Ligand SMILES: Nc1nc2c(ncn2[C@@H]2O[C@H](COP(=O)(O)OP(=O)(O)OP(=O)(O)O)[C@@H](O)[C@H]2O)c(=O)[nH]1
């Protein structure tokens with residue numbers, strides 16, 4: 337049996353037990369999860385505490401959650417507040433103002449999901465499993481339709497004081513919203529970016545304290561990509577629901593990175609950047625001194641590294657491999673710090689010879705590199 | 721030590737709401753290219769371009785910031801060291817224009833008092849979607865005594881001009897303020913990022 341096949345079997349053996357040995361699974365996943373047989377997808381679901389360790393309980397949990405998700409779509413997107421106060425019924429009451437406030441959030445989400453992973457075609461392609469109630473609504477329930485209207489609302493409603501009836505007949509597309517290849521698909525079809533848009537909108541609605549912050553798209557993207565490419569049809573069909581809850585769980589651990597008022601707390605982003613700083617200082621004082629001397633602060637590069645769990649620094653397959661280790665980390669997200677530190681150490685010669693500008697550039701555009709090199713270095717740091 | 725390939729170093733900053741086109745403007749200026757598929761800026765990005773003004777080689781160190789509210793703590797820490805700031809809005813989006821006032825207030829709070837400012841109304845290639853007239857842009861600039869220009873990163877309108885005018889304004893100031901201009905030059909070169917706020921914010 338080849339080494340690779342043996343690895344797959346090792347995963348399958350663990351997953352087939354009545355009760356999963358979580359520690360064992362974590363150890364195995366830490367070194368990378370094979371792409372085959374939907375393994376990554378199921379292991380991430382377990383590591384992110386979406387599905388239970390007991391084999392028997394898995395199916396019923398999935399069923400319950402997937403049902404619940406449909407209910408969210410119904411209540412929040414398909415018939416918010418019932419049909420009676422549909423926003424195009426003219427009466428500027430509170431549901432109206434919620435509707436337009438939501439649209440501001442949606443506008444931001446819309447801009448970002450259309451800029452998601454442009455180097456691959458996946459997000460622009462059609463999903464096998466569109467949300468029926470949304471895609472067969474004559475465009476009425478499509479979220480991006482709402483933003484096209486809200487752009488117009490700002491232009492005509494507030495500036496020229498036109499009535500709403502007039503407004504709806506004047507809806508035009510904004511170039512900036514339909515630019516690139518992220519075009520909405522026809523009635524009955526739906527692109528993957530539209531699915532991501534829906535999940536992020538539901539998340540913002542269900543977590544009002546947090547709403548939507550740029551960068552969340554880059555967190556949900558790789559999870560959805562993994563689940564939507566599951567080998568199992570049933571899992572693919574429910575990739576959206578499963579991704580939504582897995583993302584929600586992940587966010588509960590890293591959401592403080594996204595909240596400005598928590599920057600200074602122990603769970604906030606500044607604390608993470610400080611930890612990276614100390615890690616670097618103890619492992620490579622020369623590089624640390626050099627960057628200090630140049631006044632090249634960790635926040636110039638590591639703010640994005642840490643907030644997005646490195647998702648903007650590497651190609652998607654590499655990100656997924658890195659996340660195997662991150663999710664399998666017993667003390668989430670310690671290992672993230674070590675990876676970041678390893679990245680710096682691996683370009684130390686350049687840093688020691690570069691001036692301020694070339695060093696910022698190097699760190700902000702990290703050169704393509706074999707990820708296993710980075711992960712091995714990080715493991716070395718972790719065990720030091 | 722690396723050879724000096726420039727006479728002066730100016731640190732510039734781009735600010736404005738998310739989606740107004742800051743990254744596109746900078747990309748057009750530094751790489752003379754436009755693409756619609758930019759990922760949103762998280763935190764802060766950085767580019768360098770050297771220009772020649774009045775026989776002097778000027779190295780522009782330009783910081784591109786993220787527009788969304790969440791990133792303000794991170795981004796405002798760059799204001800202090802900036803010698804010039806571009807405030808960008810989108811002529812097809814009313815709110816981004818209204819927010820210019822907010823961005824100006826931010827500058828007052830966080831930047832050096834004598835920082836050079838310029839307002840840019842971007843996306844002026846989209847005349848048919850325009851909701852902010854050029855006159856309104858000019859008016860707000862006049863009111864605050866700031867330079868103003870309409871630009872398009874897509875159609876390459878006024879992008880180079882905006883950066884050279886801003887750089888020239890800084891050059892005028894640098895030359896005028898110090899009796900001995902050479903002194904200022906050395907000070908600038910030795911400390912490319914004399915940014916005390918950065919120190920303050922990584923407690
Ligand atoms: N028509 C037109 N579109 C533009 C122009 N400049 C930018 N855009 C579009 O506006 C969108 C946002 O541009 P970005 O440069 O990413 O915006 P930003 O200000 O950097 O946004 P954040 O990074 O989120 O703060 C992109 O889809 C661009 O294609 C322009 O001059 N004309």
Ligand SMILES: [Mg+2]
Pocket residue numbers: 742743744759760761784785786
């Ligand atoms: Mg940007």
